Amino acid sequence: MTVHFDTLLGTLRTADKYLEVQWKDGTGVSRYPYLWLRDHCHAAHSMNLETNQRQVDTFSIPTDLKAKAAILAEDGQTVSVRWENEERDSIYPISFLKEMAATGLPKSDDKKSLWTEDEITDCLPKVSYEEVMAGDEGLKTWVELIHNYGFGLVEGTPATPEATEALARRITYIRETIFGGFWDFTANQAFADSAYSTVEIGPHTDGTYSVDSPGYQMFHCLEFDGTGGESVFVDGFRVAEEIRALDPKAFETLTSVHVPAQYLGDGVHLRAEHPIIGLDRDGELKQIAYNNYDRAPFRLEDELQEDFYRGLNLFNALINDRRFQLRFGLRPGRVVLFDNWRVMHARDAYQGHRRLCGAYLNKEDFLSKLRVLRK
Ligand SMILES: C[N+](C)(C)CCCC[C@H](N)C(=O)O
Ligand SMILES: O=C(O)CCC(=O)C(=O)O
Known part of the structure; x- marks a missing residue:
């Protein structure tokens, strides 16, 4: 399923193993594996929204988890994902997906002034x-x-x-x-x-x-x-x-x-x-x-x-x-x-x-x- 949107988000596609997000800023496509995505769910049932602490039980997520659909929520700021065999949807702020677009630990972009x-x-x-x-x-x-x-x-x-x-x-x-x-x-x-x-x-x-x-x-x-x-x-x-x-x-x-x-x-x-x-x-x-x-x-x-x-x-x-x-x-x-x-x-x-x-x-x-x- 591919859906087109009008924001920074270009298209959303629920592929076999990944959610694929195509960005409109020329940075291409980012792929988020479903296990990772479920583990980073931003809905209140999976994350404490005050402390940002994880509340989902990482170890009970099926490793072969599949998504049925992904849509842009009404607020235009979040993506909502429906899972197979799960009643509750997961949500993700687009800003979060963007921040996590690249793999690896974050690089510091602070340039320091060295001096003599x-x-x-x-x-x-x-x-x-x-x-x-x-x-x-x-x-x-x-x-x-x-x-x-x-x-x-x-x-x-x-x-x-x-x-x-x-x-x-x-x-x-x-x-x-x-x-x-x-x-x-x-x-x-x-x-x-x-x-x-x-x-x-x-x-x-x-x-x-x-x-x-x-x-x-x-x-x-x-x-x-x-x-x-x-x-x-x-x-x-x-x-x-x-x-x-x-x-x-x-x-x-x-x-x-x-x-x-x-x-x-x-x-x-x-x-x-x-x-x-x-x-x-x-x-x-x-x-x-x-x-x-x-x-x-x-x-x-x-x-x-x-x-x-x-x-x-x-x-x-x-x-x-x-x-x-x-x-x-x-x-x-x-x-x-x-x-x-x-x-x-x-x-x-x-x-x-x-x-x-x-x-x-x-x-x-x-x-x-x-x-x-x-x-
Ligand atoms: C700063 N203060 C005066 C308390 C102690 C200085 C200790 C200096 C020591 N040689 C070192 O390298 O730690
Ligand atoms: O006395 C000072 O100005 C510095 C002493 C010192 O080198 C230090 O505390 O490590």
Whole structure:
């Protein structure tokens, strides 16, 4: 049976095993197998319309299920399917069928802006504290900047831990780690970590020893009376693309060797493994996990061991190359929130008094907020 319509939907055909939908936008024909279709029924008897949770018993659907007919419902927005041996019809919003037209998991079409020092210094991504606190529009501006550039500044933040914490909580709740939730500290040896000292710390990401490294990190320097201590930020994705283009073999090594890292002390022994350059299933950049201080001992076969040090050297040379380093002093009023899966941070040695507060946020909660704000 073939039926013609006047919307985005061209024709509907109930073939032997599939519902065939022909689109009018030139994208051709999509075929939906009946078992899949029944499993994704959008009628209230099969799906909780408030929560979008599946209510159909997937496992009791006959694998050879057949459709008798498919029609466009009166609203012009949904397709209704009549099944053989079932009393109730199934319905599907056309928008849903369109969204599911291609097989495979969804691809992200977000294009991010990768940067070198001279591409970012004169156009720092920033918003004001008032904007972010005033409503969702300002918050969205900030979150989109972080998503696109890997960091976003908030200017004019009151230099108090309360105001800083409130800013982080605009996005989501704060992550608890061995360092606590919201942290507020001066140089001291409260933790077995160089972050709590005044020494120079080279570019790194935090939590390489965590199976789910903190997704984002926020810094606000509440007090500074001293010299030195400038911060450096490096777009790890930009550096990774540089390596991909310059030296494919090093890129291969850095994306495939899983490097163990550990945090040992303070009554814990955290340990995890990540490639320095992590790729997703489509080969797109996913996560930089690099902290040479926290790398745990491990050995590779001789040849791979050589390749590893060669790749590591190139990575180290590029992240320490001024061409890739955005540099500025953290000062009261200016909050920086950055993607800890992308942007590396570093700090020069300093003398004097410096009080830093901040927080970690989870990757998933930030991305959830981004999706909600985009709706
Ligand atoms: C952020 N905060 C100051 C609390 C801790 C910093 C820890 C830095 C550590 N080497 C790591 O990679 O996690
Ligand atoms: O003190 C800073 O600015 C940053 C310290 C640091 O590298 C860290 O917390 O991971």
